Structure formats: structure tokens, C-alpha cells
Amino acid sequence: METSMPKVFQLGFVALGVADFERTRDYYVDTFGTTEVDREKDGTVYLSVGYHHHDIVLRPADDKSLLHLGYQLNAGTELDAFAKEVGAFGLKAQKKSDSQPGIAELVEVEGPRGNIFQFYETIDAPAPGFKSGAVSPLSLGHVAVISHEAEKLIAFYRDFLGFWETDWIGDLANFLTCSYEHHVVNIVNAPLSKVHHIAFQLQDNSHQFRAADRLIADGVPTKWGPSRHTAGHNVASYHYDPDKNLIELYTDMDVFVPELGMCQPRPWHEHFPMKPKRWDPQFSAWEVEFGFDLAQG
Ligand SMILES: [Fe+2]
Incomplete structure (x- = not known):
């Protein structure tokens, strides 16, 4: 059977706009067992399950929403070339540098009906470790x-x-x-x-x-x-x-x-x-x- 490899190999993170922010942040840290690795001036927190810089991003917002999904590109993917391919497919793509902690370079894509994707080849791995005594997913x-x-x-x-x-x-x-x-x-x-x-x-x-x-x-x-x-x-x-x-x-x-x-x-x-x-x-x-x-x- 002929198969070609997908351009990405895993879902890297989910970024949410959060209305009930403090309770939700505390739930993800204390009950769910992630670690807060970074916090931006606007209050956005970056939470790690145990290895990557972030698996979940929570941003304070008036209404809850899905902000974007992060997917990790296959090793060796050249971001400019990837952005061009996205454009050729008919979607808007923009390369961004230092737009979020933990990811130096990414390509942001506006998908159908406002679905925003962020594609990156590398993400920092501070490896804060997996918490014990909480839900602590893998x-x-x-x-x-x-x-x-x-x-x-x-x-x-x-x-x-x-x-x-x-x-x-x-x-x-x-x-x-x-x-x-x-x-x-x-x-x-x-x-x-x-x-x-x-x-x-x-x-x-x-x-x-x-x-x-x-x-x-x-x-x-x-x-x-x-x-x-x-x-x-x-x-x-x-x-x-x-x-x-x-x-x-x-x-x-x-x-x-x-x-x-x-x-x-x-x-x-x-x-x-x-x-x-x-x-x-x-x-x-x-x-x-x-x-x-x-x-x-
Ligand atoms: Fe499911």
C-alpha cells in the first residue's frame, strides 16, 4: 500500500481563551497536575504535562474559546517553504518569531472558519517533570x-x-x-x-x-x-x-x-x-x- 507521511507527527498544544481564569488555572495545576512554566504580562499561562514547554495555554478572556492548536512539524521541515505550501493550498500563513515563550519560530495558519493553527519544528523542553498525587496524565x-x-x-x-x-x-x-x-x-x-x-x-x-x-x-x-x-x-x-x-x-x-x-x-x-x-x-x-x-x- 502506498503511504506518504503526514507533515506533522503530533498535536503539541491546545490554547484556550478562559473566562473563569483563576479557578481554571488552579485546576490545571493543582488537580490535573500540570506545571506552570511561563506567564506573560497579559496573564497568559503556559502549562506543561511534564516535558515540553507547554501542552496547554490559558489566556484570560471575556468568553471561553479555542484560540489555536499547535502541531509539531516533522524534523527538518523548513518553515518558509512550509508557509509557501500553505499559501499554495489557498490558506493564509504567517511566519512569526518569538511570538510565544518556548517556541522561537512558528507558522500561523488561518484555517477554515477561523480555526487558527500554529506549526513549529522545535519547542523548548524544560522538563519540569510529572507531578505525583494529581491526575497527572502522560x-x-x-x-x-x-x-x-x-x-x-x-x-x-x-x-x-x-x-x-x-x-x-x-x-x-x-x-x-x-x-x-x-x-x-x-x-x-x-x-x-x-x-x-x-x-x-x-x-x-x-x-x-x-x-x-x-x-x-x-x-x-x-x-x-x-x-x-x-x-x-x-x-x-x-x-x-x-x-x-x-x-x-x-x-x-x-x-x-x-x-x-x-x-x-x-x-x-x-x-x-x-x-x-x-x-x-x-x-x-x-x-x-x-x-x-x-x-x-
Ligand atoms: Fe476523544
């Missing part, structure tokens, strides 16, 4: 975005960035990846423009229960799960941060093998080989009722 994993212009957004990911499509749920959700994980982004086709959820990987399934215990100790209820999804087969649990952003914690995500166009076989798969397919609108492998309206967020 890594930022994926983001689910609701878009008015899902088709255009999917085309950018698939046709320009080279993401592989790994599954669909009805006409509602598309799953795409640039790595071994089943999805790095899912795009929900609905007349809204917002982030649906942000997902972090945990160590293993026992970490799901430790995380849920840790969350409720700080008064944060788990709204769904841990339970297994259909597309991706991740064991997932969901809760809200204080600004009402939906946060997914996941383990056991399907491993996509691009050379074969399929996921590594697992005992709980409904069919073999687990190739990309259009699922019936059923999100839970165990038929547990899924508690979130994807089209509403």
Missing part, C-alpha cells in the same frame, strides 16, 4: 473540534497535512491521525464552531480509577465512563474543567498501522481486519449510553 493526545465547515477542515488535515482518515461515525464525526494513535483529531460536522473535548492519555486502566478518585476529591465529578468507545476503542472518561471545557482521559487507544491501513488487532474488536469504516451512530462498545450530544458540545 500526554496530550487528541482534540475534538465542532465545525461549521467540517468538509473544508477535513480537507486541510487530509489533503494538505496528509493525515490518515481512520473512521467515521455516521455523517457526524471524522477521525484522523498523523501518528500511531487511532485519532489525533476528530472533527464533528455541526453548525457550531468550538472545541468539543480535549483528550489526555493516562498510563493504564488503573490510572482511570486513580484519576476519577483524585478528581472527586477536589469536587470534580466524572460525567461518563470509564467506558470503551467504538471508533478507536479507547477506554475513556470525561469531566469538565472549571471553564466547562470537556476533558477526556483515555487509555487503550487503537494503534493504527498506516502501512496496512488498519489498526492492530485486539480481542475486543467487532470485526477483523479493523480497517477504517463508517460506524452506526453508536459511540460505546459496551452500549453504555453516551452522555454527550456531539452536535451540541
Whole structure:
């Protein structure tokens, strides 16, 4: 099977405009277990899961919003050439130097319907370490975005960035990846423009229960799960941060093998080989009722 590599290899960070700022910042540091690595004069904080300069960026704002997504380009990518390619694809791209701490150079791209992307080849890695005694995820994993212009957004990911499509749920959700994980982004086709959820990987399934215990100790209820999804087969649990952003914690995500166009076989798969397919609108492998309206967020 002919495969070409995507231009990026991981989701690097998610930047949010935050209305309930102090509570949300404290939640991410004290309960979730990230470390504040940097703070700008306007109050923007840069939070690290454990290694990179930032995985989450929170900026004080009147209304909550998704500011931008950061994706790390493959090693050796030349930023000027990348910006030109984006322009040739028909989107606006601007190279920026020292526009944020931790990233000396990046290319900012205005995607469909105001979705802003920041692409960079290198990010500082101060490695503040992983906190113990908090939720303390392993890594930022994926983001689910609701878009008015899902088709255009999917085309950018698939046709320009080279993401592989790994599954669909009805006409509602598309799953795409640039790595071994089943999805790095899912795009929900609905007349809204917002982030649906942000997902972090945990160590293993026992970490799901430790995380849920840790969350409720700080008064944060788990709204769904841990339970297994259909597309991706991740064991997932969901809760809200204080600004009402939906946060997914996941383990056991399907491993996509691009050379074969399929996921590594697992005992709980409904069919073999687990190739990309259009699922019936059923999100839970165990038929547990899924508690979130994807089209509403
Ligand atoms: Fe997810």
C-alpha cells in the first residue's frame, strides 16, 4: 500500500481563551497536575504535562474559546517553504518569531472558519517533570473540534497535512491521525464552531480509577465512563474543567498501522481486519449510553 507521511507527527498544544481564569488555572495545576512554566504580562499561562514547554495555554478572556492548536512539524521541515505550501493550498500563513515563550519560530495558519493553527519544528523542553498525587496524565493526545465547515477542515488535515482518515461515525464525526494513535483529531460536522473535548492519555486502566478518585476529591465529578468507545476503542472518561471545557482521559487507544491501513488487532474488536469504516451512530462498545450530544458540545 502506498503511504506518504503526514507533515506533522503530533498535536503539541491546545490554547484556550478562559473566562473563569483563576479557578481554571488552579485546576490545571493543582488537580490535573500540570506545571506552570511561563506567564506573560497579559496573564497568559503556559502549562506543561511534564516535558515540553507547554501542552496547554490559558489566556484570560471575556468568553471561553479555542484560540489555536499547535502541531509539531516533522524534523527538518523548513518553515518558509512550509508557509509557501500553505499559501499554495489557498490558506493564509504567517511566519512569526518569538511570538510565544518556548517556541522561537512558528507558522500561523488561518484555517477554515477561523480555526487558527500554529506549526513549529522545535519547542523548548524544560522538563519540569510529572507531578505525583494529581491526575497527572502522560500526554496530550487528541482534540475534538465542532465545525461549521467540517468538509473544508477535513480537507486541510487530509489533503494538505496528509493525515490518515481512520473512521467515521455516521455523517457526524471524522477521525484522523498523523501518528500511531487511532485519532489525533476528530472533527464533528455541526453548525457550531468550538472545541468539543480535549483528550489526555493516562498510563493504564488503573490510572482511570486513580484519576476519577483524585478528581472527586477536589469536587470534580466524572460525567461518563470509564467506558470503551467504538471508533478507536479507547477506554475513556470525561469531566469538565472549571471553564466547562470537556476533558477526556483515555487509555487503550487503537494503534493504527498506516502501512496496512488498519489498526492492530485486539480481542475486543467487532470485526477483523479493523480497517477504517463508517460506524452506526453508536459511540460505546459496551452500549453504555453516551452522555454527550456531539452536535451540541
Ligand atoms: Fe476523544
